[in-house]
Amino acid sequence: xxxxxxxxxxxxxxxxxxxxxxxxxxxxxxxxxxxxxxxxxxxxxxxxxxxxxxxxxxxxxxxxxxxxxxxxxxxxxxxxxxxxxxxxxxxxxxxxxxxxxxxxxxxxxxxxxxxxxxxxxxxxxxxxxxxxxxxxxxxxxxxxxxxxxxxxxxxxxxxxxxxxxxxxxxxxxxxxxxxxxxxxxxxxxxxxxxxxxxxxxxxxxxxxxxxxxxxxxxxxxxxxxxxxxxxxxxxxxxxxxxxxxxxxxxxxxxxxxxxxxxxxxxxxxxxxxxxxxxxxxxxxxxxxxxxxxxxxxxxxxxxxxxxxxxxxxxxxxxxxxxxxxxxxxxxxxxxxxxxxxxxxxxxxxxxxxxxxxxxxxxxxxxxxxxxxxxxxxxxxxxxxxxxxxxxxxxxxxxxxxxxxxxxxxxxxxxxxxxxxxxxxxxxxxxxxxxx
Amino acid sequence: xxxxxxxxxxxxxxxxxxxxxxxxxxxxxxxxxxxxxxxxxxxxxxxxxxxxxxxxxxxxxxxxxxxxxxxxxxxxxxxxxxxxxxxxxxxxxxxxxxxxxxxxxxxxxxxxxxxxxxxxxxxxxxxxxxxxxxxxxxxxxxxxxxxxxxxxxxxxxxxxxxxxxxxxxxxxxxxxxxxxxxxxxxxxxxxxxxxxxxxxxxxxxxxxxxxxxxxxxxxxxxxxxxxxxxxxxxxxxxxxxxxxxxxxxxxxxxxxxxxxxxxxxxxxxxxxxxxxxxxxxxxxxxxxxxxxxxxxxxxxxxxxxxxxxxxxxxxxxxxxxxxxxxxxxxxxxxxxxxxxxxxxxxxxxxxxxxxxxxxxxxxxxxxxxxxxxxxxxxxxxxxxxxxxxxxxxxxxxxxxxxxxxxxxxxxxxxxxxxxxxxxxxxxxxxxxxxxxxxxxxxxxxxx
Numbered sequence: 001x002x003x004x005x006x007x008x009x010x011x012x013x014x015x016x017x018x019x020x021x022x023x024x025x026x027x028x029x030x031x032x033x034x035x036x037x038x039x040x041x042x043x044x045x046x047x048x049x050x051x052x053x054x055x056x057x058x059x060x061x062x063x064x065x066x067x068x069x070x071x072x073x074x075x076x077x078x079x080x081x082x083x084x085x086x087x088x089x090x091x092x093x094x095x096x097x098x099x100x101x102x103x104x105x106x107x108x109x110x111x112x113x114x115x116x117x118x119x120x121x122x123x124x125x126x127x128x129x130x131x132x133x134x135x136x137x138x139x140x141x142x143x144x145x146x147x148x149x150x151x152x153x154x155x156x157x158x159x160x161x162x163x164x165x166x167x168x169x170x171x172x173x174x175x176x177x178x179x180x181x182x183x184x185x186x187x188x189x190x191x192x193x194x195x196x197x198x199x200x201x202x203x204x205x206x207x208x209x210x211x212x213x214x215x216x217x218x219x220x221x222x223x224x225x226x227x228x229x230x231x232x233x234x235x236x237x238x239x240x241x242x243x244x245x246x247x248x249x250x251x252x253x254x255x256x257x258x259x260x261x262x263x264x265x266x267x268x269x270x271x272x273x274x275x276x277x278x279x280x281x282x283x284x285x286x287x288x289x290x291x292x293x294x295x296x297x298x299x300x301x302x303x304x305x306x307x308x309x310x311x312x313x314x315x316x317x318x319x320x321x322x323x324x325x326x327x328x329x330x331x332x333x334x335x336x337x338x339x340x341x342x343x344x345x346x347x348x349x350x351x352x353x354x355x356x357x358x359x360x361x362x363x364x365x366x367x368x369x370x371x372x373x374x375x376x377x378x379x380x381x382x383x384x385x386x387x388x389x390x391x392x393x394x395x396x397x398x399x400x401x402x403x404x405x406x407x408x409x410x411x412x413x414x415x416x417x418x419x420x421x422x423x424x425x426x427x428x429x430x431x432x433x434x435x
Numbered sequence: 436x437x438x439x440x441x442x443x444x445x446x447x448x449x450x451x452x453x454x455x456x457x458x459x460x461x462x463x464x465x466x467x468x469x470x471x472x473x474x475x476x477x478x479x480x481x482x483x484x485x486x487x488x489x490x491x492x493x494x495x496x497x498x499x500x501x502x503x504x505x506x507x508x509x510x511x512x513x514x515x516x517x518x519x520x521x522x523x524x525x526x527x528x529x530x531x532x533x534x535x536x537x538x539x540x541x542x543x544x545x546x547x548x549x550x551x552x553x554x555x556x557x558x559x560x561x562x563x564x565x566x567x568x569x570x571x572x573x574x575x576x577x578x579x580x581x582x583x584x585x586x587x588x589x590x591x592x593x594x595x596x597x598x599x600x601x602x603x604x605x606x607x608x609x610x611x612x613x614x615x616x617x618x619x620x621x622x623x624x625x626x627x628x629x630x631x632x633x634x635x636x637x638x639x640x641x642x643x644x645x646x647x648x649x650x651x652x653x654x655x656x657x658x659x660x661x662x663x664x665x666x667x668x669x670x671x672x673x674x675x676x677x678x679x680x681x682x683x684x685x686x687x688x689x690x691x692x693x694x695x696x697x698x699x700x701x702x703x704x705x706x707x708x709x710x711x712x713x714x715x716x717x718x719x720x721x722x723x724x725x726x727x728x729x730x731x732x733x734x735x736x737x738x739x740x741x742x743x744x745x746x747x748x749x750x751x752x753x754x755x756x757x758x759x760x761x762x763x764x765x766x767x768x769x770x771x772x773x774x775x776x777x778x779x780x781x782x783x784x785x786x787x788x789x790x791x792x793x794x795x796x797x798x799x800x801x802x803x804x805x806x807x808x809x810x811x812x813x814x815x816x817x818x819x820x821x822x823x824x825x826x827x828x829x830x831x832x833x834x835x836x837x838x839x840x841x842x843x844x845x846x847x848x849x850x851x852x853x854x855x856x857x858x859x860x861x862x863x864x865x866x867x868x869x870x871x872x873x874x875x876x877x878x879x880x881x882x
Binding site: 101102117135140143204233237 | 527535538671
């Protein structure tokens with residue numbers, strides 16, 4: 001690529017349709033037109049272009065970039081040898097125009113689903129690399145040919161580019177099984193509630209593929225932020241075994257809510273795939289009526305016998321904390337799980353290490369029953385300034401706890417949730433009107 | 436649960452009464468959760484333009500056009516079913532599929548025509564309100580078009596941008612029920628049922644230009660481009676999967692039949708009154724000429740009583756509000772989704788400026804034309820939008836057929852041979868007829 005006025009950077013749409021010549025003797029001969037580009041290693045942050053697809057009189061031919069002698073700054077290609085390889089079928093390689101133009105991708109930085117209008121490529125270190133996706137109006141105008149008719153208009157429109165390392169293609173970009181593992185790494189940078197927003201923007205198939213590409217824990221976190229309807233659709237699309245794995249990772253109250261929305265036989269299929277303890281907990285939770293403490297509560301809480309010491313308890317918490325969401329209150333129970341008192345993490349930390357739990361616990365118990373309404377649970381929590389409220393059966397035994405955030409979610413009107421700023425919004429972000 | 440000590444409490448076997456009851460309720464509700472798109476879309480199809488054409492057909496040609504309704508219903512089912520199926524299989528809207536498979540240029544052409552046609556269509560809906568207002572003024576003189584049109588525009592905009600989807604869908608369903616007022620009008624005029632049934636099943640053809648043109652109008656108004664987009668998006672938005680698709684198909688078929696039953700009653704009502712009146716003129720009586728749906732509402736009054744007339748006008752108002760609610764909105768959605776602009780009523784204006792500009796613009800311009808422009812300008816705009824519709828429809832139908840036959844998109848749910856024959860025949864007949872009718876209107880309108 002020795003030409004003085006060599007191509008340095010530009011857009012794929014400007015190169016498509018440009019003539020390609022082959023050097024022959026002293027002159028050059030037209031062999032075809034540029035039609036597309038093949039990307040090697042699509043997982044790289046800025047993937048390199050491996051080959052050019054030419055439309056020739058003999059059909060579509062693939063030219064490795066090594067045989068491209070030069071690319072002029074007007075986009076004219078000069079080849080060192082005539083093309084000899086016919087183009088491979090589309091589902092074996094990733095083409096820029098065929099597979100990426102006009103398709104939806106996830107903008108990891110902007111946290112939304114966008115459509116690729118054009119792709120910017122640049123020469124760096126001897127290779128042609130994909131550097132950005134153009135998602136803006138200037139890309140549209142360029143594609144419509146306005147750039148050639150009235151270049152000044154296109155130049156005046158501000159460009160909206162996403163650096164390619166912020167682009168997470170949705171897995172079905174290409175119908176083949178080219179796995180774009182890059183998506184997973186990039187997507188896991190997003191907060192679960194943003195991932196949930198993106199899932200809701202995608203169509204069902206793409207959403208299922210995206211969730212499948214996440215690990216169980218990320219997928220479960222994302223699920224917790226989705227509305228029930230979307231959860232249900234996804235569960236149906238991602239296969240029983242994987243769905244069960246994800247549900248197992250979810251908070252038990254969210255998992256139970258989801259299960260109770262599924263048909264009976266589907267519930268059983270999913271529960272059968274889970275470990276028996278989790279399955280039993282979920283069965284119990286799913287049986288509670290909507291809008292009661294039972295349906296809001298989680299069975300994941302920390303409980304402790306009264307005769308333990310503070311030091312032993314702290315050590316144990318350190319061990320189990322990564323597994324447990326809510327560790328701010330400890331529930332002191334006897335062997336039958338009857339609640340004797342509660343203990344805050346604060347009190348625990350401020351007490352002498354050799355003190356016994358029963359000596360420092362608060363024996364005044366504020367609790368609700370599984371049948372208590374969500375409103376009453378919320379007002380109890382508000383009245384006593386709690387972070388969570390224990391749910392006791394008739395005999396005073398622990399069934400679970402309702403945490404303050406779940407209580408708020410349950411009583412906050414849907415309308416208000418929608419008005420919350422985007423970055424704090426939980427769950428029901430359904431597009432609010434169908435067309 | 437996390438325990439700090441080693442013991443495990445024996446898990447209690449849960450009572451599953453509630454869950455079991457929910458399961459049964461759910462399967463019953465499944466059908467009702469999936470129906471909707473087909474019925475709503477098909478009813479929106481009986482918009483002001485549709486009502487006008489059906490009533491003129493009945494008033495001018497009596498029962499001789501009824502037989503057309505059966506082939507039209509089949510064509511309607513065929514086209515709507517394809518879009519519903521594409522929505523269920525791909526989870527994508529028609530504008531999305533066109534963009535992803537035919538590129539920016541085709542999409543830009545289709546959507547430009549689409550916006551222009553829908554601008555005229557929206558104006559036509561507001562014109563329908565203006566047509567209906569003289570009937571209401573007899574009851575409440577304050578109900579002029581200058582009051583009702585802005586009220587409706589504000590109502591439509593507010594309901595859609597402030598209401599939530601469930602409420603809006605219920606309101607839409609209520610609109611569909613109001614269409615039954617046409618059935619009531621049709622029955623109140625005591626038509627000759629024996630003759631009507633014969634006319635419905637036995638094809639009749641009058642080789643006059645007026646008859647052919649009216650027939651083309653009836654066919655053209657029933658299958659419109661934006662409905663194809665609308666039903667597909669509605670199916671996607673409902674989350675219908677191919678597994679539950681059987682219910683959707685029932686929904687589409689029901690919707691198409693309901694639509695044409697209403698068309699049937701409009702034709703019958705006008706045939707039994709205006710057409711019969713014109714056939715048996717006594718000396719001194721004038722023949723009633725009807726050129727708008729408003730003329731029909733007024734003409735029904737002396738012939739069929741004030742309640743039949745009021746019901747007809749109510750139906751017209753209902754159709755206008757209904758279509759004015761979803762047509763500008765869906766137009767704004769498709770344009771934004773295909774070109775990647777932010778869209779959705781849950782976003783603020785600053786977040787989705789193109790979306791709101793299109794949506795509010797269509798309503799404001801559509802309503803403004805009816806209130807402010809002269810009749811000549813108004814008619815010209817509605818007329819040219821019909822021409823654009825005529826160009827757009829065959830284009831959209833062909834794109835649909837290309838898409839639905841691509842295994843890459845539809846997997847094993849492409850059209851089978853029989854379906855393709857019926858579908859292509861429908862496309863060709865509808866396409867040729869629309870081209871003829873468009874050409875006719877262009878020459879007639881230009882002259």
